[in-house]
Amino acid sequence: xxxxxxxxxxxxxxxxxQDKFKPILFNADQVVxxxxxxxxxxHYLGVPxxxxxxxxxxxxxxxxxxxxTLTDTDLVFEKNHFGCCDEPLIEEKLLGFERKQILxxxxxxxxxxxxxxVRLLELGYQVYLIEDAIGTRYPRNYDVALRKLAQLGAxxxxxxxxxxELMRTSQHPQFKAVQQLIM
Numbered sequence: 465x466x467x468x469x470x471x472x473x474x475x476x477x478x479x480x481x482q483d484k485f486k487p488i489l490f491n492a493d494q495v496v497x498x499x500x501x502x503x504x505x506x507h508y509l510g511v512p513x514x515x516x517x518x519x520x521x522x523x524x525x526x527x528x529x530x531x532x533t534l535t536d537t538d539l540v541f542e543k544n545h546f547g548c549c550d551e552p553l554i555e556e557k558l559l560g561f562e563r564k565q566i567l568x569x570x571x572x573x574x575x576x577x578x579x580x581x582v583r584l585l586e587l588g589y590q591v592y593l594i595e596d597a598i599g600t601r602y603p604r605n606y607d608v609a610l611r612k613l614a615q616l617g618a619x620x621x622x623x624x625x626x627x628x629e630l631m632r633t634s635q636h637p638q639f640k641a642v643q644q645l646i647m
Contacts (some may be wrong), residue, residue, distance in 0.1 A: 469629040475563040479513040479570025482564040483524025489599040498597030505627040510639040513538040547579030569597035573609035591618040
């Protein structure tokens with residue numbers, strides 16, 4: 465399988481960017497902005513979006529900025545396990561899309577993102593860490609998590625890198641729309 469992202473093979477997974485977490489993240493504004501850009505870019509390019517919410521009864525729902533970016537075709541799932549793939553319904557939906565490249569945004573890098581990515585790698589997915597859309601409370605945990613996941617085989621990426629890689633050419637019909645998202 466190619467190491468380059470493909471529109472037909474990619475899926476965006478947004479992990480637990482919820483109300484109670486936002487005020488305590490060291491990089492909250494960057495995470496929310498980067499995730500908004502990824503969601504919008506994926507909408508333009510026809511890439512499916514799945515969103516998880518960790519125990520929303522206690523931690524709140526997806527932050528309003530992202531909730532307002534989602535469409536009726538995006539799937540939102542509640543979860544109690546830290547890892548998304550430990551929730552049968554989420555794992556079933558991921559498998560149902562038959563896409564092997566998972567773009568990951570979310571929080572916290574060293575807990576829910578970590579456990580999700582490790583399991584995705586075990587299941588044979590190519591996982592792309594959208595580093596400017598991943599957050600945590602403390603920079604040290606962010607650094608350790610991303611280093612660990614890259615050593616396990618996850619592919620470091622960024623919002624701009626991923627979206628331009630998905631398009632492959634400035635001749636793509638959505639190039640101008642995607643370009644406007646990040647400029």
